[in-house]
Structures are given as C-alpha cells and as structure tokens.
Amino acid sequence: MYTYEHDEAVRKLLNKRTPVLPDKMIKKCVRKVHKMSDIFHEAREKFGSPLYFLDIPSLNERAERFLSVFSEAFGDFSPFFAMKSCNHPYIIQTLAGMGFGIDVSSGRELETAISCGAEKIVFSGPAKTMTELELAVRHSDRVTILCDSFTELNKLTVIGKPIRVGVRLTTENNPLWRKFGIQHDELEQFINMAENSCVTFCGIQFHSSWNLNPDNHVELIRNLGKTIQKLPKDHKKRIEFIDIGGGYWPEEGEWILADTAEEMKLNKQLLNQPCDPLDHRYLPATDISTYADALSAAFNEHILPYAGCRVFAEPGRFVAHGAIHMLLTVEDIKQPDIAITDGATNMLGWERYEMDYFPVINVSQISETEYPMMVLGSLCTPHDVWGYAYHGGGMSIGDLLIIPDQGAYTYSLRQNFIKEIPESVVFSGINHELVNCTFLTQSQD
Ligand SMILES: Cc1ncc(COP(=O)(O)O)c(C=O)c1O
Incomplete structure (x- = not known):
C-alpha cells in the first residue's frame, strides 16, 4: 500500500x-x-x-464599501445580500434600507425578506417546491426566480402566472456541486422553453464559494462568455443581467488555528506533536477593490461584446x-x-x-x-x-x-x-x- x-x-x-x-x-x-x-x-x-x-456601524461600513467598489467597477450594478450568511431580521432590514436587494434560498427566507421590506429579491437554490414557487409568484412585483432546473420551469408553467426568471448554470465538476443549476449546453433549450411559457426569461446566475482571490470568478466569466457567444442573437438580447453570485472572502483573509494548516495537521498526526496555542495562521485574501476590478475587466472582455447587460452579485460573508x-x-x-x-x-x-x-x-x-x-x-x-x-x-x-x-x-x-x-x-x-x-x-x- x-x-x-x-x-x-x-x-x-x-x-x-x-x-x-x-x-x-x-x-x-x-x-x-x-x-x-x-x-x-x-x-x-x-x-x-x-x-x-x-454592530451596525461595522455592517454599514462593509456594505457601503462593497457597494461603492462594485458600482464603480461595473457601473450598472445591483447587490443582493445572501440571507443564508446572516438571517437576522435587523440586519436584513438595515441592508434593505441601504438599497440592497436580498438573495433568498427558501420560502422561509423569502417570507423574512418580504417582512423586512426588501424591494428587490432573487430567489435561488435547488429543488424549489410548488408552495415556494407559488409564494414567489404572488410577489412577482419584487421577486426574480433563479431557476435551478427544467423541473422548476415546468412547475412555473403549471402555476401559469407571469414572473421574471433567470437560470443558474452549473460551475463545477465536483460531484456535490453538480446539484446546482443546469449545464452550459442546456442554456439555449432553457431559454426556448421559457419563451414558450408564461414566464419572462431575463438573466443568468452562477455562484462559487470561498474565493480568496478572483481567479475562479474570472475563469467562470470567461466560460460564460463562450457559452453566450454561441447563443442565437435573439437569445442574447434577452439577457438583462448576469448574476455573478457571492463568495468574496473578507479582506482580512481566512484566520485559522495552526492545527488547521495542512502541513501542521499532518505533522501532528505523524509525530503527535501539539501546536502552540499562540501560533495562528492565515490564508491571505485579495482586497475587494482589486477583486472587483479583475471581475469587471473579465466581464468587459468576455461578456459585454455579446450581451450588453447589468451585473448582479450576492455577497454574504463579506458584508456580514x-x-x-x-x-x-x-x-x-x-x-x-x-x-x-x-x-x-x-x-x-x-x-x-x-x-x-x-x-x-x-x-x-x-x-x-x-x-x-x-x-x-x-x-x-x-x-x-x-x-x-x-x-x-x-x-x-x-x-x-x-x-x-x-x-x-x-x-x-x-x-x-x-x-x-x-x-x-x-x-x-x-x-x-x-x-x-x-x-x-x-x-x-
Ligand atoms: C447562491 C449563493 N449566493 C451567494 C452566496 C453567498 O456566498 P458568500 O457568503 O461566500 O458571499 C451563497 C453561499 O453559499 C450561495 O449559495
């Protein structure tokens, strides 16, 4: 062995x-x-x-920073705070009051967002139930559903009421992440089906988590550009927004116990040597303005030539x-x-x-x-x-x-x-x- x-x-x-x-x-x-x-x-x-x-001053400072940096980088930009990262109603109310939309991932979160006065909501997440979709449709004045599958689109067709929808694209081959979204080569079919139903197709979403730097996001934008380039002209025109999801690590980086560092963990297993409790390690992260600049450069190069759309993002951790x-x-x-x-x-x-x-x-x-x-x-x-x-x-x-x-x-x-x-x-x-x-x-x- x-x-x-x-x-x-x-x-x-x-x-x-x-x-x-x-x-x-x-x-x-x-x-x-x-x-x-x-x-x-x-x-x-x-x-x-x-x-x-x-700590509301601290919340405000981070939220304003994210908003100003991304708005400057992208121009036409809307942030949607990912409620799963912090669902405290006071925090949701505060962010909604600052002009943040809210990204919800269940009917329960949708109800909280509505009760906290959110005016713009994106509803993402896999396997939305009929009850959840009906709730979203009742609030179609403020909710955009980010469909995770063809099944969800079929359910909306059964409900038979108009609502704005986008679709999430699968970003990774990792087996567990394949549960999210549809494949890139299914996008054209999805838009066709949406166009022949009661809903209005208007955008594309992807998401990747735990990014300490923009490399992964930039790669995803490049791949999305290739997919959009292949779409028929009238489909390209229907794309009003690209939602680039969340996953922006706080600029302080990831702070870990020495024990958590891979080499220290192995050392401990091999030699049974405990780490010093005052030894702390970290994984550095890119500051958010450099991050936003890298994403906007990728967006301008790979997406804008084919689809003149707005940008949404769903920050959670960075803001909260x-x-x-x-x-x-x-x-x-x-x-x-x-x-x-x-x-x-x-x-x-x-x-x-x-x-x-x-x-x-x-x-x-x-x-x-x-x-x-x-x-x-x-x-x-x-x-x-x-x-x-x-x-x-x-x-x-x-x-x-x-x-x-x-x-x-x-x-x-x-x-x-x-x-x-x-x-x-x-x-x-x-x-x-x-x-x-x-x-x-x-x-x-
Ligand atoms: C679809 C989606 N959007 C946004 C987020 C927020 O990510 P983060 O808190 O890392 O910014 C998540 C987190 O898993 C997510 O699944």
Missing part, C-alpha cells in the same frame, strides 16, 4: 508553509474591541449575558463578517488553563473554533497580550470550544469576553441544542444607543 508517491506527497505537504497571521492584524482587531469596551459592559448591564451584539460580535461571561474556572462561559457554541451551531481562529478578548481585564488557556462553552459536550488562548491581563469568574466579527454563518446556523438561543442587542452607533431586539427575532426561533 505504501508507495514512493506517498513518500513524495508527504514530503511536499510537510514542506508547505501556511503564512503566520501577522501580529499587527490581530492587534488591530483587539484594539477595535478595546475601544468599544464601555458599550459592551453597558450591553451586559442592561440586557444580560450571553448576547449577540449587533463584522456585523455580530459574541458577548459572553466567564461562569467557571476549572483549572488554571480552563475557563467556561455562560454562552455556548449552539449560538453558531457548528464547531467553528476547532478550526478557525478568532481572538477571545477579555474586556474586564484589558491587555493586548495573548495567553494560552482553553476557553470553552457550557454545553454538555467537549466540542464546545471558543478558543485556545485569550487576550487579557488575567481571567476571572464574571469577566466579560468578546469574540469579534462573527456575523457570517453563525447566527443563521444557531442551534436549539441544550441551551436557549440568546437575545440580540443592537448597537446603532447613533448616540451610542443600545436596543434589545428580541421582539424581532422571536418569530424566527
């Missing part, structure tokens, strides 16, 4: 060097939290602990990243190296911090120094980890801890497991006002 190829592969992997997360990037994040420490203490005094702390911070209190200290918090990782529904790194920041004992310590949640399972180190001048029962920048793929995955789901508090930034928004979230839980 063991071959020379294994030898080579192991050597190659062990020689890999995942970059060390620069200390100045961690410090920047820690200092931002320290500056807001009074408001975190006030939130706990007024509303208790644990809490989802909604800084919108929520986890607010926790130390409930118990077991050993000098084990702290247990009142809140737990059912707040985010997955074991994120067994792979990803985010600083755990003690705002009761402020210090920029990081110390090793296991900071764990209070669920009755060992897979309930916030981190393996904390920034602070010590750690005591009753201390207030913040884990910043947890807005994406946390709240929307919250889990009704063992402990209750905490309340949310909104920091609007205006007069440092704090508002409890339980009334908004109750209907969702």
Whole structure:
C-alpha cells in the first residue's frame, strides 16, 4: 500500500508553509474591541449575558464599501445580500434600507425578506417546491426566480402566472456541486422553453464559494462568455443581467488555528506533536477593490461584446463578517488553563473554533497580550470550544469576553441544542444607543 508517491506527497505537504497571521492584524482587531469596551459592559448591564451584539456601524461600513467598489467597477450594478450568511431580521432590514436587494434560498427566507421590506429579491437554490414557487409568484412585483432546473420551469408553467426568471448554470465538476443549476449546453433549450411559457426569461446566475482571490470568478466569466457567444442573437438580447453570485472572502483573509494548516495537521498526526496555542495562521485574501476590478475587466472582455447587460452579485460573508460580535461571561474556572462561559457554541451551531481562529478578548481585564488557556462553552459536550488562548491581563469568574466579527454563518446556523438561543442587542452607533431586539427575532426561533 505504501508507495514512493506517498513518500513524495508527504514530503511536499510537510514542506508547505501556511503564512503566520501577522501580529499587527490581530492587534488591530483587539484594539477595535478595546475601544468599544464601555458599550459592551453597558450591553451586559442592561440586557444580560450571553448576547449577540449587533454592530451596525461595522455592517454599514462593509456594505457601503462593497457597494461603492462594485458600482464603480461595473457601473450598472445591483447587490443582493445572501440571507443564508446572516438571517437576522435587523440586519436584513438595515441592508434593505441601504438599497440592497436580498438573495433568498427558501420560502422561509423569502417570507423574512418580504417582512423586512426588501424591494428587490432573487430567489435561488435547488429543488424549489410548488408552495415556494407559488409564494414567489404572488410577489412577482419584487421577486426574480433563479431557476435551478427544467423541473422548476415546468412547475412555473403549471402555476401559469407571469414572473421574471433567470437560470443558474452549473460551475463545477465536483460531484456535490453538480446539484446546482443546469449545464452550459442546456442554456439555449432553457431559454426556448421559457419563451414558450408564461414566464419572462431575463438573466443568468452562477455562484462559487470561498474565493480568496478572483481567479475562479474570472475563469467562470470567461466560460460564460463562450457559452453566450454561441447563443442565437435573439437569445442574447434577452439577457438583462448576469448574476455573478457571492463568495468574496473578507479582506482580512481566512484566520485559522495552526492545527488547521495542512502541513501542521499532518505533522501532528505523524509525530503527535501539539501546536502552540499562540501560533495562528492565515490564508491571505485579495482586497475587494482589486477583486472587483479583475471581475469587471473579465466581464468587459468576455461578456459585454455579446450581451450588453447589468451585473448582479450576492455577497454574504463579506458584508456580514463584522456585523455580530459574541458577548459572553466567564461562569467557571476549572483549572488554571480552563475557563467556561455562560454562552455556548449552539449560538453558531457548528464547531467553528476547532478550526478557525478568532481572538477571545477579555474586556474586564484589558491587555493586548495573548495567553494560552482553553476557553470553552457550557454545553454538555467537549466540542464546545471558543478558543485556545485569550487576550487579557488575567481571567476571572464574571469577566466579560468578546469574540469579534462573527456575523457570517453563525447566527443563521444557531442551534436549539441544550441551551436557549440568546437575545440580540443592537448597537446603532447613533448616540451610542443600545436596543434589545428580541421582539424581532422571536418569530424566527
Ligand atoms: C447562491 C449563493 N449566493 C451567494 C452566496 C453567498 O456566498 P458568500 O457568503 O461566500 O458571499 C451563497 C453561499 O453559499 C450561495 O449559495
């Protein structure tokens, strides 16, 4: 079983060097939290602990940045926030109020988007049910359905009411990703069928996830250009928009535990050597304006000569990243190296911090120094980890801890497991006002 190829592969992997997360990037994040420490203490005094702390100035800043950079790059551009990345109604309302459309992927999300006042909605996602499509058709004034298959188009024909539709194209050969969209060579047939039905065909969507740089997106735009080029002239004219999906990584890059870096993981398996809890790694990401420029150059070269259309995008993670911070209190200290918090990782529904790194920041004992310590949640399972180190001048029962920048793929995955789901508090930034928004979230839980 063991071959020379294994030898080579192991050597190659062990020689890999995942970059060390620069200390100045961690410090920047820690200092931002320290500056807001009074408001975190006030939130706990007024509303208790644990809490989802909604940071609206941070949300606004990222949303505005995305909007301005992409609008400048593309001119005729519309963003649709991907609700799956964060379905907090206050956040959806805020973004809808800023002119963002909303990208929904279920009837449930569609109802939330409508109740939050979204005026423009794209409805994507596989295997939409008859009930979901009927709901969308009832709101055809604001919803464009991005069909995922011919079956969905047939269902819309059965419903028999007019609505705008686009179609998602499959982007990858990866077996699990083939569940999304139709093949490129089926596009002409899809447009023909749509034209002979009650719906109006008006656009094309694709999506690819987890892009740290624009290379993958650029390749997808190039391929789409080839497909569009082959379409009959009257089909090309019908394309009003190309929706380039989401998947833009926050500019900070992906922060991971040293254990998660491939070469370190292998080293640990082979030699059983644990990683240093203060060793953090990262995968750098392209800044968003360079990203948008690369996409617009590809669009101008490969699509515009054949279809003079507008551009939609569906950012999720990039916009939501800084919108929520986890607010926790130390409930118990077991050993000098084990702290247990009142809140737990059912707040985010997955074991994120067994792979990803985010600083755990003690705002009761402020210090920029990081110390090793296991900071764990209070669920009755060992897979309930916030981190393996904390920034602070010590750690005591009753201390207030913040884990910043947890807005994406946390709240929307919250889990009704063992402990209750905490309340949310909104920091609007205006007069440092704090508002409890339980009334908004109750209907969702
Ligand atoms: C169709 C679609 N659009 C947009 C997104 C948002 O991606 P991200 O949060 O990485 O920007 C997703 C995420 O999976 C998606 O499936």
